Each structure stands twice: as C-alpha cells, then as structure tokens.
Amino acid sequence: MDSYLYDTHFHLDLFNSINDVVKEIEENKIYTIAVSNLPVLYSKLKQNISSKYIRPALGFHPELLFQYKHHIPQMWPLLHEAKYIGEVGLDFKTGKDFKELQVSFFTELIERCNQIGGKILTIHSRQSADEITSIIGASFNGKVIMHWYSGNKMTLKQAIKNGYFFSINYSMVKSNSGKELIKMIPLDKLLLETDAPFTKYDKQPFTPKDIKYIVEELSILLGIDNVRMSSILWSNFKRLIA
Numbered sequence: 146m147d148s149y150l151y152d153t154h155f156h157l158d159l160f161n162s163i164n165d166v167v168k169e170i171e172e173n174k175i176y177t178i179a180v181s182n183l184p185v186l187y188s189k190l191k192q193n194i195s196s197k198y199i200r201p202a203l204g205f206h207p208e209l210l211f212q213y214k215h216h217i218p219q220m221w222p223l224l225h226e227a228k229y230i231g232e233v234g235l236d237f238k239t240g241k242d243f244k245e246l247q248v249s250f251f252t253e254l255i256e257r258c259n260q261i262g263g264k265i266l267t268i269h270s271r272q273s274a275d276e277i278t279s280i281i282g283a284s285f286n287g288k289v290i291m292h293w294y295s296g297n298k299m300t301l302k303q304a305i306k307n308g309y310f311f312s313i314n315y316s317m318v319k320s321n322s323g324k325e326l327i328k329m330i331p332l333d334k335l336l337l338e339t340d341a342p343f344t345k346y347d348k349q350p351f352t353p354k355d356i357k358y359i360v361e362e363l364s365i366l367l368g369i370d371n372v373r374m375s376s377i378l379w380s381n382f383k384r385l386i387a
Contacts, residue, residue: 149379150356151176153312154231154267154292154338157199158190166352170198175353176382180231180267182206184219187227202229207236207269210250211243217250224257224264231267232292238272247273252280262286265385267312267338269293274300283307288385293317293340294326301329310385312338315346315355318362327366332377335363336385 150173157179160166170177179194181187181204190201203223205216224230233254235247258264264287270277274296281289289309293316294301304311311330314337317323327335337359341351346358364374 149375150174150353150360151337151379151382152339152341152353152356153178153290153336153382153385154314154340155179155353156182156340156342157194158186159342163194167194167196167199170353171196173354174198175356176200176386177353178202178229178231178265178267180204180229182209182232183213183216184223185216187223200229201227202231202267203227204230204232205250205254206232207234207247207251208239210240210247214246220254221257224261228263228265229267230254230258230264231290232269233266234269234292235273235277236269236271237276248276248280251277255281255285259286264288266290267292270296272296274304278304278307278309281307281309290336290385292338295322298326298329301326305329305331305334310334310336310381312336313359313363314338314340314344315351315359315362316340316344318359318366324366327363332367332369333381333384335378336381337378 155177177199179199180202187203235251240247267290278300291309291311294311337356339351339356344351346355360375364371
C-alpha cells in the first residue's frame, strides 16, 4: 500500500528536522509536492533537497504578498523552470487589506502560466474561491488543484465543471462542512494532501506516513473499500502528473 501514497501539498521547509522528514518520505515511498511560500524559499528548497520522491513547487503565499511584494519580480523568471506552482492563490480573510495587490499578482501569474502551459498549480482560496475560479476560468492550459477547499457549494460546482482537482486533508474529513463538500466532488477529481505541519493527527503534527489515515477516512465517508479507494486516488495522481 505504501507505494500508492502521495502528498500534493506539503510544507517541507517548515519542519525543524527536514532531513528526518525526507528520510521518512523516501522510506515510505511517498511522492510529495513540497510547496513554498516565497520564490527565494523555492530556490533554497530546490538547491538543498535531492530526492526522486520530492518535487519542489514555486510559491508565493497570498498572506505574504504585501509584506514581501519586493520579491514579486523574482517569481517570473522561475516560472519557466518550475512544473509545480504553489502555494499560490488569494486570501480575503487575512489579506483583506490588500485584495487588489493579490488579485493583480494572481491574475498575472495565471496569464503567464497559461501562456507557458503544462503547469500544475496548488491553490489557496480562503474566502476567495469565487474570485479564484473566475480568474483561472475553464480553459486553463495546465492543471489546477484546489487545496483545502472551503468555499460555497455553488462555486464548488463551477470549479468541478472547470475540471479542477481537489486535495483533501485530515481536517477536512473530520469536519462536517468538509464532509459535505467532499461528497459533492467526483471521485476522479479527489487527491490527497497533508498541508503539514498545519494539520495534526492524534494531537501531533501530520507527517507523510500519516497520509494513509486520510485514505481510511475517505473510504469510510464515501462507502468505498479501502483498497479500491487507494487505487482511485493513485490513478487520479497519475493523471495529474502525466
């Protein structure tokens, strides 16, 4: 079963003992998209991490955009080398005072990615899912993962219609609102994520090996045998990265 584990949204650089986490990823053969929060952190991650199971993602977290706006020009040259883009998006909860900057940056990012093509984006959309869906649209030249989706059902339906994927973490499968949304998502659009270290299992920060517990909870929630659930999720991941 371990060979069918993966994580589409993982903050490797936020762990204190990165080497231990990398070892865990490799021992458990967990294919991992290691997101970053700033372009400079992506470059550092890419330089320091060498593992066939880890793919660094070029990110600029929307909550950090105003404070680090002088880093924005660093983003664009790196787009050509990075297949994985994230964490990026909009946050109208904590970033409500600089919405215009967020929308301007994200719109340009999508336009550039669309022009280059072939990018895989993991998207933050807190209190901004409608705007995210509108900016990306239905004909994006790449693949979109809505990370920890928490928007309304109408926007969810539009995102599904647009062909986006949705990455599910442990907090989602344990909340009533998360369960309702998950049940609406087509099986072939479900993906796994930990969003570690921001999520916990048994009162401890999630680590890659714990992702099997998300599979178990999804199996129970959707009434699907654990083996078949794992197979579906693995098939979805293969289509994502193809």
